[in-house]
Amino acid sequence: MENQNKTTRDKHGYPATFQVAVALAAIQAKESVAEIAQRYGVNVDLVGQWKAQLLDGAVNVFIEESPNLLSNREISRNDLALTIAENSTQGFAMMDEHGYCIYANRAWLQMTGYTAAEIGSMPLHDLVHHHYPDGRPYPMNECPIDRALPENFEVRAHEDLFFRKDGSTFSVMCAASPIFKHGRPIATAIEIRDITEKMRIDDELRRVSERQAFQLKMAESLRALAKPNEVMKAASRLIGEHFGVGRVGYGEIDPAEKTVSVHDDWTNGAMASLAGESRPLESFGPTIINELRSGRTLRLDDMAEDQRSAPYAAGYASIGVCSMLAVPLIEDHRLTAILYLHESTQRPWTDEEITLVEDVARRTWEAVKRARAEEDLRDETRILELLNQTGQIVASTLDMQTLVQSITDTATQLSGAQFGAFFYSTKDEQGDVMSLFTLSGAPREAFERFGHPRATPLFGPTFNGQPPIRSDDVTKDARYGKWEPHYGMPPRHPPVRSYLAVPVVSRSGEAIGGLFFGHSSIGVFSERTERLIVAVAAQASVAIDNARLYEQAQRAAEERENLLHRERSARSEAERLSRMKDEFLAMLAHELRNPLAPISSAAELLNMLYASEPRVHQTSTIIRRQVAHMTRLVDDLLDVSRVTRDLVTLHKKTLDFRDVITSALSQAQPLIDEKRHRVTLQLPHVPIYVHGDETRLVQTVANILNNAAKYTPEAGNIVLQLDATPSQLQLHIKDNGTGIASELLPDVFELFTQGTRTLARSQGGLGLGLALVKKLVELHGGGVSAYSAGTGQGSEFTIVLPLAASMADESHITDLTNNVGRQDAQDTHAAALHLTVIDDNMDAANGLASLLRAIGHRVSVHYTAQAALRQAVVETSQVFLVDIGLPDMDGYELARHLRALPQVAHSTLIAVTGYGQAQDRERSQAAGFSHHLVKPVDMVALAAILGEVSITTANKPISVIEK
Numbered sequence: 022m023e024n025q026n027k028t029t030r031d032k033h034g035y036p037a038t039f040q041v042a043v044a045l046a047a048i049q050a051k052e053s054v055a056e057i058a059q060r061y062g063v064n065v066d067l068v069g070q071w072k073a074q075l076l077d078g079a080v081n082v083f084i085e086e087s088p089n090l091l092s093n094r095e096i097s098r099n100d101l102a103l104t105i106a107e108n109s110t111q112g113f114a115m116m117d118e119h120g121y122c123i124y125a126n127r128a129w130l131q132m133t134g135y136t137a138a139e140i141g142s143m144p145l146h147d148l149v150h151h152h153y154p155d156g157r158p159y160p161m162n163e164c165p166i167d168r169a170l171p172e173n174f175e176v177r178a179h180e181d182l183f184f185r186k187d188g189s190t191f192s193v194m195c196a197a198s199p200i201f202k203h204g205r206p207i208a209t210a211i212e213i214r215d216i217t218e219k220m221r222i223d224d225e226l227r228r229v230s231e232r233q234a235f236q237l238k239m240a241e242s243l244r245a246l247a248k249p250n251e252v253m254k255a256a257s258r259l260i261g262e263h264f265g266v267g268r269v270g271y272g273e274i275d276p277a278e279k280t281v282s283v284h285d286d287w288t289n290g291a292m293a294s295l296a297g298e299s300r301p302l303e304s305f306g307p308t309i310i311n312e313l314r315s316g317r318t319l320r321l322d323d324m325a326e327d328q329r330s331a332p333y334a335a336g337y338a339s340i341g342v343c344s345m346l347a348v349p350l351i352e353d354h355r356l357t358a359i360l361y362l363h364e365s366t367q368r369p370w371t372d373e374e375i376t377l378v379e380d381v382a383r384r385t386w387e388a389v390k391r392a393r394a395e396e397d398l399r400d401e402t403r404i405l406e407l408l409n410q411t412g413q414i415v416a417s418t419l420d421m422q423t424l425v426q427s428i429t430d431t432a433t434q435l436s437g438a439q440f441g442a443f444f445y446s447t448k449d450e451q452g453d454v455m456s457l458f459t460l461s462g463a464p465r466e467a468f469e470r471f472g473h474p475r476a477t478p479l480f481g482p483t484f485n486g487q488p489p490i491r492s493d494d495v496t497k498d499a500r501y502g503k504w505e506p507h508y509g510m511p512p513r514h515p516p517v518r519s520y521l522a523v524p525v526v527s528r529s530g531e532a533i534g535g536l537f538f539g540h541s542s543i544g545v546f547s548e549r550t551e552r553l554i555v556a557v558a559a560q561a562s563v564a565i566d567n568a569r570l571y572e573q574a575q576r577a578a579e580e581r582e583n584l585l586h587r588e589r590s591a592r593s594e595a596e597r598l599s600r601m602k603d604e605f606l607a608m609l610a611h612e613l614r615n616p617l618a619p620i621s622s623a624a625e626l627l628n629m630l631y632a633s634e635p636r637v638h639q640t641s642t643i644i645r646r647q648v649a650h651m652t653r654l655v656d657d658l659l660d661v662s663r664v665t666r667d668l669v670t671l672h673k674k675t676l677d678f679r680d681v682i683t684s685a686l687s688q689a690q691p692l693i694d695e696k697r698h699r700v701t702l703q704l705p706h707v708p709i710y711v712h713g714d715e716t717r718l719v720q721t722v723a724n725i726l727n728n729a730a731k732y733t734p735e736a737g738n739i740v741l742q743l744d745a746t747p748s749q750l751q752l753h754i755k756d757n758g759t760g761i762a763s764e765l766l767p768d769v770f771e772l773f774t775q776g777t778r779t780l781a782r783s784q785g786g787l788g789l790g791l792a793l794v795k796k797l798v799e800l801h802g803g804g805v806s807a808y809s810a811g812t813g814q815g816s817e818f819t820i821v822l823p824l825a826a827s828m829a830d831e832s833h834i835t836d837l838t839n840n841v842g843r844q845d846a847q848d849t850h851a852a853a854l855h856l857t858v859i860d861d862n863m864d865a866a867n868g869l870a871s872l873l874r875a876i877g878h879r880v881s882v883h884y885t886a887q888a889a890l891r892q893a894v895v896e897t898s899q900v901f902l903v904d905i906g907l908p909d910m911d912g913y914e915l916a917r918h919l920r921a922l923p924q925v926a927h928s929t930l931i932a933v934t935g936y937g938q939a940q941d942r943e944r945s946q947a948a949g950f951s952h953h954l955v956k957p958v959d960m961v962a963l964a965a966i967l968g969e970v971s972i973t974t975a976n977k978p979i980s981v982i983e984k
Contacts, residue, residue, distance in 0.1 A: 033067065033198035033873055042069035060857040090696060098606050103757040112193075115200070118170060120144040122162065123208065132193075132215055154182045154190075165448040168199040171207045183213065189216045221518065231768040232377055235263050248394040250285055256385040256637075257287035260362065266372065267341075268363040269291035271389075274356050278302060281359065292341050292365055302755065306333045314356045318375055319347040348382040352407045358386065376837070407431045419569040428461045428561045429536070435519060437545060438538035443525070443561075444484070445534040458534065483522040486532035493552050495520035519545035523558045527566050536561070563598075567591050613655050615935050621648045621957030622868030629746075631877050648957055649741065649827045670939065671800060673712040675825050680749055682741060685722035692730045696737070703742040709750050710825040713801045721797045721805075724790040725754050725818045732816070733758030741790055749803075752820040761809035762815055769807050770795040798822070854973045857881045859889045860904035860933065869902065869933070869958065876964070886910035890918055897924035905934040907946070913948035920949040929970050933958060 047057045047068055054072065058065040111128035114122050122145040123498045130137060133149055140148065148159050153159050161167045165176045176197040183193050193213040199206040239259050244253045253271045261269040271287025274286055282299040301308075308329045312319055322344050324330045324337045330345075337345075342363045350358040360382040405435035410431065425443050433441030440462030478500035483490060492498050498737055517539035527534045536558055538546065570587050624644035631637035682704065686693075693700060711718070729739050742753040761769060770791045793809075798805045803822035809815065856878050860866035863884060870880040881898065883889040886907045901919060905912035912932060919925045929952070932945040945953045951965055 023358050028311055032167075032561050035063075035067075040071045040074075040239075043068055043199050044074065046853045047072045079265070085205075099581060113213075114145070114211045114213075116145050116170075116209045116211060117208060120146055120167060122148075129213065132185075132191065132213065133183065139186070141770040149183045149185075150181070151184065158924045166195065166197045166209070166211060170206050173199055173206060173341075175199070180216070187458075188925065191215055193222050201388060208801070228373065235377070236381070236384070239384065243385065246388075247392060247395060249389050249396060252385065252392050254285045254287065256381070256388070257285070260378070260381060261287045263288060264362060266362045266368075268295070268361075270295060270361060271386075272359045272361060274302065274358060276355075276358060278908060282306075282368050293361060304333065304336055305332060311350040313347065313359060316349055316351050318379055319343045319345070319350070320370050320375060322369050344370070346370050346378055348379050350382060350386045357910045359919050360385070392607060396531070400956075404435060407435055408556070421458075421565070424564040424568050425561065426461075427459045428564065429459040432554055432557045432561075434540045434548050435557065437540070438462065438519075438521070439540045441536065441538045443534060443536055463641045480522075480535075482533060483524050483535035483537070486524045486526045486530075489521070489523045489551055489778075491522075491546050491548075493546075502910045514543040514895070517942075519544045521546040521551065521554065525558045525565065527562050529566075533562060533565055553677060567595075607791060613651065613935070615865060615956060616937075617648050617651060618933075618956035618958060619862065619864035619868035620644060622865070622872050624648065625960055626868065626871050626875060629872070652957060669717075669797075671717060673713050674715065675710055675712055676715050676718070678743065678752070678822070679704050679710075681715065681718045682714075682743065682752070683721055684719045685726055686741070688719065688723040689726035689730055692727060693739070696730055696733070696735050698730055698733060698735075698737045698739050701740045702740065703740065705743060705745065707744060709745050711750065711801075711822050712825045713822070717797045721794050721820065722752065722754075724794050727819075729754060729756040729758060729816070729818075732756075747824075749821055749823050751867065752822075753817060754819075755815065755817045757815040758814045759808065760814040762812050763809075766807060770805070794820075849900070852974070853877045853879065854899045854967060854971055855879045855881075855968075855976070856900045856902065857892065857898040858902045859883045859886065859891060859907065859912075861885065861908050862904070865956070872960065878967070886912075886918075888917040889915065893919055893922055893925055897928060899974055900906065900929045900931065900967065901925070902931045902933045903950070905932060905941075913944055916945075916950055929966070931963075931966065 043057065043061050047054055054068050055065050057070040061068075085336055109126060110128055112132050113124075114124045114129050114276055115124040117123050121143075122140045125133075125135075125140045130140065133140070135148065144161070146159075146164060150164060150166065151159055165179060166181075168174075169176050176195065179195050179197075181193055181195055182190050184190055192215070194216045195211060195213045197212075198210045200208045200210055239256065242255050242259060246255060256406075257269040257271065260266075266289070268288045270283050272281040272283050274281050280299050281302050283295040283297070283621055285296045286294055288294050303330065306329060309319060311327075321327050321330050324343055324345065325334045326723075330337060337343075340363075343366050344364040346362040350354055350360065361377070362378065408431075425445070429441055429443045432599060440460070442461070443459045444457035453951060479490070479495070479498065482488075495501055498520075519540040519542060521538040527533050536554060538554070540546070551872070563637065570591055574585070621644075624641040627637055627641040628645070631641075642922050656728050682702070686702075698921050699885045725740075733739065733914060740753070740755045742755070744751045744753075795805055797890060798820055800921040801822055803820065804818050805821070808817045808819075856873055858870050858873070858880060859882075860869070861884050866882050866884060871880045873880045881892060883892065885910050889901070889903075899946075903912045903915055907915065910918075912934065919928070919930060930950045931952045931954060932950040933954050933956065934941070934945075935956045942953045954963060
C-alpha cells in the first residue's frame with residue numbers, strides 16, 4: 022500500500038521513482054545528459070529538469086519518494102543523500118543531538134566561509150546563528166532550528182539571519198527536520214538558501230513602489246490647486262507626512278538675494294511655524310549660501326557638529342532646527358527659492374531621501390510657477406475689466422457720488438489694499454477743509470469718528486497735488502507722527518503699515534483731492550500698483566470735472582447758456598474718448614493678434630510635423646485652443662463696439678437651424694468636456710429653416726452654451742430643446758448650474774452685467790456675451806429671454822426666431838451641392854504655388870512661411886515693403902501675403918505699387934493683418950487686395966484661397982502664365 026501511494030506520475034506519465042533514477046544516473050555518470058536521455062529513451066529537456074530538481078530539491082523528499090530504487094540498486098540511502106547534497110546549490114548540514122555539525126556540503130561551507138574542520142569545532146549555533154538581526158544574543162532555546170530535534174518538529178520556509186566566519190551576515194530561507202534511528206531522534210538535517218539578493222530586490226521594489234505612490238499622490242493633490250500658496254502649502258504637508266519630519270516649507274529669495282521669506286509652511290505640531298517670517302540670507306552662513314547658489318542640495322545631519330553650520334548653531338537653534346535638508350531652486354542662474362525639511366533632532370538623511378526630495382522640489386516648484394502664471398493672467402484680465410468698467414462709467418455717468426465711489430472701489434481692488442478712501446478738497450468760510458467723500462473696504466463709521474484729516478507733513482503733499490507717496494512701512498517714514506495730539510494713528514484706527522497716496526488733479530491744474538490706500542502688512546504696494554492708481558486718478562479727474570460741470574449747470578440757472586455750451590464740450594470730449602476707445606480697441610486687437618499669429622503658426626507646424634508625438638501633439642493642441650480662446654476674447658471686444666454702434670452687417674441665407682446648434686455645440690465642446698457635463702439634444706427629425714447669418718447665429722447659441730458650461734458645477738446637465746410653430750422656432754437651453762439671482766435677472770442682457778464673483782474669478786469672462794446675444798438675435802428679428810428660480814436653481818435661456826418663408830428652399834440646397842462639388846474639384850486639381858510673405862514681425866512671417874512650405878508651396882519671405890518690391894520686379898509670385906503695418910510703407914501703398922507692375926497683374930494679393938473691422942476690409946479692397954485675413958490666420962480659409970488660385974493658374978493658357 023505504501024509503495025502504491027508513492028508511485029505518483031507527472032504530466033508525461035513518468036513515475037517519480039523513474040525520474041529519480043534517471044536524474045541520479047545523470048549526476049553520477051560521466052556521459053552527457055543527451056547520452057543519458059538516449060539510454061533511457063527520454064527527452065533530453067526532461068532529463069535536464071529532473072537533474073536540476075534532484076540537485077536543488079529537499080534531500081529527504083527525494084529519498085522518501087524512491088524506496089524501490091534504493092532496494093533494487095546497489096546504493097545505500099546515505100550514499101544517495103550525500104551524492105545529492107554535495108552536488109546541490111543549497112546549503113545542507115547535519116547536526117547531532119548536542120548541536121555540533123557532523124556534516125556540511127560544499128554550498129554550506131562556501132556560504133559561511135568555514136572549513137569542514139572548523140564547522141564542527143563548536144556548536145553550530147554559536148558559529149552561524151548566535152545573534153538576532155538587531156544584535157541581541159540569540160539563546161539556543163529560542164532558536165527553532167536547535168529546538169527541532171529535542172521537540173520533534175519540522176521547520177519549513179523559515180527566514181533567518183546567518184553569520185559568516187568574517188562576521189558579516191546574510192539572509193537565508195531555511196528548513197530543519199529531525200532524523201530518527203530505531204525510533205529515536207539522532208540528528209537534525211538543515212537546509213539553507215541564500216536570499217540576500219532576493220530580499221534586496223524586494224526591498225528596492227517596495228521603495229520604488231512607495232516612491233511612485235507618493236509622486237502620484239503629490240501630482241493628484243496639486244493638479245486641482247490654482248493658487249501658488251495653496252500649491253506650496255499642500256506640497257509641504259505631503260512631504261512632511263511622507264518623510265515624517267517636523268517642519269517643511271518654501272523660503273523665497275528676493276530679487277537682490279538679500280532676504281529669504283516664508284509665506285506659509287507645514288509642521289507636525291512639535292515645531293513652531295515660520296510663516297510670515299523674513300531673515301537675512303547671510304545669517305545662514307556664507308558656505309551654506311554658496312552651496313545653495315551653486316545648485317547643490319544641502320544636507321546637514323547634525324547642525325551643531327557640521328563645520329558649515331556650527332558657527333551659526335545659535336541661529337538655527339532659535340528656530341528649533343537640529344538637522345536640515347534644503348533643495349535650492351534656480352531660475353535664470355539665480356537662487357529664487359529653497360525647499361527645506363527641518364528636524365528638531367539629529368537625522369542621517371539617506372541618498373534615496375535626497376533624490377526623492379530633489380525630484381519633488383522640482384515638480385512642485387513647476388506647479389507653483391504654473392499657478393503663478395495663471396494667477397497673473399487672471400489678475401491682468403481683472404485689471405483690464407476694472408479699467409474698462411471705470412472708463413465706461415467716466416464716459417456715461419455725471420453723478421458725482423456714483424463716479425467717485427466707483428473709482429474708489431476700482432482703485433482699492435486694483436491696489437490690493439485692505440481699504441481705500443477718496444478725500445475731496447472743499448473750501449468754506451474758515452478756509453481749507455478736507456472731508457471724507459467715499460470709502461471702500463471699511464464701514465464709514467470706522468473713520469468718521471476721527472474727524473477731518475489735516476494737511477500734516479504726510480497728508481499735505483497729496484492734497485497740494487504733489488507726486489504720489491508710496492511707503493512699504495509708513496510708521497518708518499520720517500514724516501509720520503509729527504503732529505499732536507496723536508503723533509501718528511489715533512486709537513482704534515484701522516492698522517496701516519503699507520501706505521499709498523495719489524493726488525487727483527483736474528485738467529486745470531487744481532488739486533481736487535487724493536486717493537489713499539492702506540494695508541496692515543508690510544510691502545504690499547509695488548511700483549506697478551502706483552502706476553495703475555495714477556492712471557485711475559487721471560480718470561477720476563476727468564470724471565469729477567465732468568460731474569462738477571453738470572452739478573454747476575443744475576444749480577446755476579442764470580448761467581444756463583454757458584453751462585449748455587460747456588456740456589456740449591463735455592459731450593464732445595466724451596465722444597472723443599469714445600472714438601479713442603474704439604481706436605484703442607482696434608489697436609488692441611491688432612497688437613494682440615500680431616503675437617497670436619506666429620504662436621498659431623508654430624502650433625500648426627508642430628502638429629503637422631510631429632503628429633505622431635503624443636506630447637508635442639498635446640502641447641500644440643493646448644496652444645491652438647488657448648490662441649482660439651484669446652482670439653474669441655478680442656473678437657468679443659470688437660463685436661460689442663460694432664453692435665452697440667449698429668455697424669454689424671448680416672450675410673443672410675437659408676439655414677437649417679439644427680446645423681447651427683451642432684456647430685455651436687462643437688465650439689463649446691472643449692469647455693463642456695473639461696467640466697464633464699452631460700449634454701442632451703432634443704431636436705426635430707425634420708429641418709427647421711431660418712433666414713439668417715450663419716456665423717452670427719452660431720456665435721449666439723455658442724455664447725449661451727459657454728455660459729451654461731461655465732456656471733454649472735462639474736458633471737452637470739445641459740439640455741438643448743428645439744421646437745417650432747408654423748411661424749417661429751424656439752430654442753430652450755437649460756442647465757442645473759448656479760442660477761441667476763432675482764435682482765440680476767432683469768439686467769442679465771446688459772453690457773458688463775455679471776453675478777457676484779470671488780477674487781479667484783474661477784468663471785472668467787468680460788460680461789459681454791449675453792449683451793451680444795441679445796443684439797444679434799434682435800438683428801435677426803427675434804428675441805431672447807432668461808429665467809431662473811434663483812441662486813443654485815439653474816437657468817433657462819430661450820431664443821425665438823422667425824422661420825424662413827419656405828421650409829424647404831430647393832435652390833439653397835442646390836447651391837450647397839454645387840459648392841461642395843466645386844470644392845472637391847479644387848482639392849483634386851490643387852497644385853504648389855510660389856508665394857511671397859511680407860511682414861515686419863519676423864516670427865509671424867517665418868512661422869507662416871514654414872506652414873506654407875510644409876503643405877508644399879515655395880515661399881519667399883521679406884520683412885520690408887522695399888525688399889518685396891525689388892523681388893517682384895525680378896521674379897514675381899502667384900500670391901502675395903502682405904501685412905498692413907509695415908515700417909517703411911504701409912500695406913495699402915505696397916499693394917498699389919505691386920498692382921502697377923505688369924509682372925503682378927495676374928497675381929493674388931491677400932491682406933494679412935491684425936485690423937479686422939469693416940472699414941479696414943474696405944480699404945484693403947480699394948488698395949487692390951483680393952482677400953482680407955485677420956491674424957492669427959485661419960489656415961483652412963487660407964488653404965481654400967490658395968486652392969482657388971491653384972486651379973485658376975492651372976486652367977490659364979501657358980502664354981498667360983509666362984507673362
